[in-house]
Amino acid sequence: MIDMKRHMPALARHEGVWDGDYRYYDTEGNKTDEHRSRLICRITGDDKMPYHQTNQYSWADGRTEVRDFPTTYSFGRIIFDNELIYGWCTEIPEDDFHRTLMLHWSRKGEGDIELYEMIQLSDCGNYRHRTWQWYKGGRLIQRTLIDEHRVSHNWKQIPGVSFAGEPLEP
Secondary structure (H helix, E strand, C coil), X not given: CCCHXXXXXXXXXXXXXXXXXXXXXXXXXXEEEEEEEEEEEEECCCCCCCEEEEEEEECXXXXXXXXXXXXXXXXXXXXXXXXXXXXXXXXXXXXXXXXXXXXXXXXXXXXXXXXXXXXXXXXXXXXEEEEEEEEECCEEEEEEXXXXXXXXXXXXXXXXXXXXXXXCCC
């Protein structure tokens, strides 16, 4: 059995439910989009899918979107491979504080768009900050800044899609 808490302890610290805000910027620093989010990050105990993340997005104009990211595990990385992306996530062993995850993925069906993401988790484990850098043909085309706070460690209590940030049991 793959013990994700042993193999990727920094990733395991992200397990739970996170509410946050995504903000997108062009290369000149102009905001081009923003939306709210709820991410459900699961350490499943299933060797075929040891980590599973569901992202729920909500825009001020009423639009919503749900994206699902099951993974596999191989040699210190979780691997994303679904209809939207192919990529990986790994811990950064040089981070003496064990706060940092790095991700790389390519967008399927969108030509040569690829992203690098860096995630930092606060020492208390209840806040995280993420930066995406988007590249097309090797050139930076935009950045995304994401600030999140954990609303629950218990992802199993999520009954369905929700963006209201209802209080959850810790």
